[in-house]
Amino acid sequence: MFKKVLIAEDFQDTNQGISEMLREKLHIPSLQEEFYCDKAHNRLKYALGENEPFELLITDLFFKEDHVERKLTSGLELIGAARAIQPNLKIIVNSMEDNPAKVNALFKETKINGYVCKGRHGLKELVNAVQEVFHNRTYVSPGIDLNVSNNVFELEEFDLMILQGLADGLTKKEISEKFKREHITPNSESTIDKRVSKLFDKFGAKNTNHLIAKMIREEKI
Numbered sequence: 057m058f059k060k061v062l063i064a065e066d067f068q069d070t071n072q073g074i075s076e077m078l079r080e081k082l083h084i085p086s087l088q089e090e091f092y093c094d095k096a097h098n099r100l101k102y103a104l105g106e107n108e109p110f111e112l113l114i115t116d117l118f119f120k121e122d123h124v125e126r127k128l129t130s131g132l133e134l135i136g137a138a139r140a141i142q143p144n145l146k147i148i149v150n151s152m153e154d155n156p157a158k159v160n161a162l163f164k165e166t167k168i169n170g171y172v173c174k175g176r177h178g179l180k181e182l183v184n185a186v187q188e189v190f191h192n193r194t195y196v197s198p199g200i201d202l203n204v205s206n207n208v209f210e211l212e213e214f215d216l217m218i219l220q221g222l223a224d225g226l227t228k229k230e231i232s233e234k235f236k237r238e239h240i241t242p243n244s245e246s247t248i249d250k251r252v253s254k255l256f257d258k259f260g261a262k263n264t265n266h267l268i269a270k271m272i273r274e275e276k277i
Contacts, residue, residue, distance in 0.1 A: 058146075058190055060086040060108070064096040064115040064134060065150070074114065074150070077179045082186060093119060093128035097137045104142055112189065113138055114182070117151040135166045146189050150174060150182055156200055156258070163194075170195035214242075218251055223268050228252060 061084055065071045071089040078084050088110075090096040096115070103109050117131040128134050131149060138145055148170035149162060162168050170185040172178060172195070185195040217240065221231035228248045235243035252264070261267035 057082050058084055058111045058186065060084075060103070060110050061088070061112045061114065061186075062096060062099060062110045063087065063089045064091075064093060064113065064131065065089070066091050066116065066119045070116075073179060074182065077183060078186060081183045092124060092126060093130065093134040093137075094126055096134055097128055100138055100145070101141055109142060110145065112146045112148065112186065114148045114150055114186075117149060117153055132162075132166070135168065139166065148172060148182070148185050148189060148195070150178070154197075154200055159196065159200055171197060171200070173197040173199055175199070215251060215255060218248055219255070219268070219271055222252070222264055223271075 061078065063071055063074050065074065068091070071091070075087045075089060079087055088099065090099060093115075096113070100110055100113070113135075115131040115134055119126075119130060121129075128137055131151070135147055135149075138147065147166075147168045149168050150172045152174045153159065154173045159171050162171065169189045172182045172185050175197075178197075181195075181197050188195040217235075218231060221234060226234065229245050232243055232245040232248055235241070235248075252267075255261070255267055259267060259270050261270055
């Protein structure tokens, strides 16, 4: 099990709750806490310089503003700074964010190792996440419709073209005809219907309008 873990959370109770749970369940000997991203980053640098690096960083994504001047204002910025000085550091995000597309982006763009969604079972899931990450496996909270251990879902160019057609008010049949005119393949109506159904499932959309609204919020189209 990990011997040295850094926790970055801006609420004392949350920090202490995580520390107590990990100490009790996993017997991690060195658990250190920081309320600010800058201080967490400095602690990582100092430990690395002393040749006693942290093995795992657990961080929130959102840090509330206060009177303290900060260079790093979010968990995302902390992750980037941590990766710059310690590329192989294991990182678990512990956050309220539950949007699959945003969680997907974290795994793709920042190479995090685990994602826990805060909630009723958050601490229990965090213990599971630490265990999985220690064994070089990826963890995502069960409540998030995402399986990063396999192929993480991402929008392909073909999906984007279909979505753009739907956003323009075209039916699936009209999109099929448009693709045929532009020599875009595949272009059958049945294929387009299957891809739209897949998008409905992945993004939890109830109908085409709901899907388009979700994609606009995610700035996909």
